[in-house]
């Protein structure tokens with residue numbers, strides 16, 4: 201079968217011929233239906249070999265970590281699955297480290313390597329899942345909607361779920377960046393909380409999408425005016441919660457400064473920005489509040505978002521491409537002009 205792979209560290213991905221995987225003991229093979237493309241796929245192409253190896257990565261490997269499809273082959277020792285059943289695959293975790301047993305599988309000590317990052321992922325007709333623990337049943341949910349939920353959707357859910365208690369009747373939540381993750385965050389805020397939702401982005405298309413998905417107000421760009429724009433809309437208090445899916449200097453500084461005392465700023469976007477500290481951090485951080493960052497999502501996050509989508513309460517805004525268009529799809533992702541997530545479909 202064809203697989204879209206990173207051939208060696210620091211090289212451009214290409215289609216290669218590889219054998220169709222076979223399910224060994226305790227394993228499952230999925231016939232891939234849809235794969236969401238992630239910004240981290242682009243970063244993987246430039247990761248130095250020393251860093252890749254320190255994470256436990258082996259090249260070549262097949263890209264694609266937002267995977268859905270149909271159960272194709274079930275290894276011995278696996279029960280509860282049926283051939284042909286629709287499934288998605290959540291972020292991998294070991295299930296027995298200190299973090300996993302506490303339900304924090306996003307912080308799993310073995311979570312640095314998995315399908316599509318250092319091991320074979322889903323940009324191929326079939327993918328091997330080494331433990332059924334990672335498999336989430338779709339019920340009747342469309343695999344195209346499900347694929348981006350396993351990472352982009354579940355990651356956005358993790359952030360919203362973490363700050364739900366701050367979002368009461370009179371609250372305001374700010375989403376910075378209404379792209380692949382932020383467009384999910386807008387929906388989770390609307391479904392899970394009564395908060396007024398304000399979305400910021402540079403792109404009109406993304407702001408229109410955020411409005412369609414339920415943002416009460418959308419504002420263009422983040423800069424020096426942003427803190428006042430938020431204060432004006434929150435009786436001078438500031439936002440109860442800011443979730444930053446961009447993470448550059450401008451969004452971090454405005455986002456942290458716009459949080460009310462006791463509120464929270466969450467950094468999700470890996471834009472590489474910093475918090476500037478004139479006068480020190482003491483007066484800069486939200487008084488009595490929280491500043492946090494995280495990566496990824498737990499198994500429970502993935503199950504929750506698929507349940508919400510299965511009930512029709514959220515959807516995945518996607519642009520679909522076939523396998524021959526994978527390069528075009530990555531180019532569009534790099535240019536930042538996708539409407540929602542790029543999803544590659546296989547037939």
Ligand SMILES: [Zn+2]
Nearest residue numbers: 238239240351
């Ligand atoms: Zn990802």
Ligand SMILES: [Zn+2]
Nearest residue numbers: 294297300308
């Ligand atoms: Zn673990």
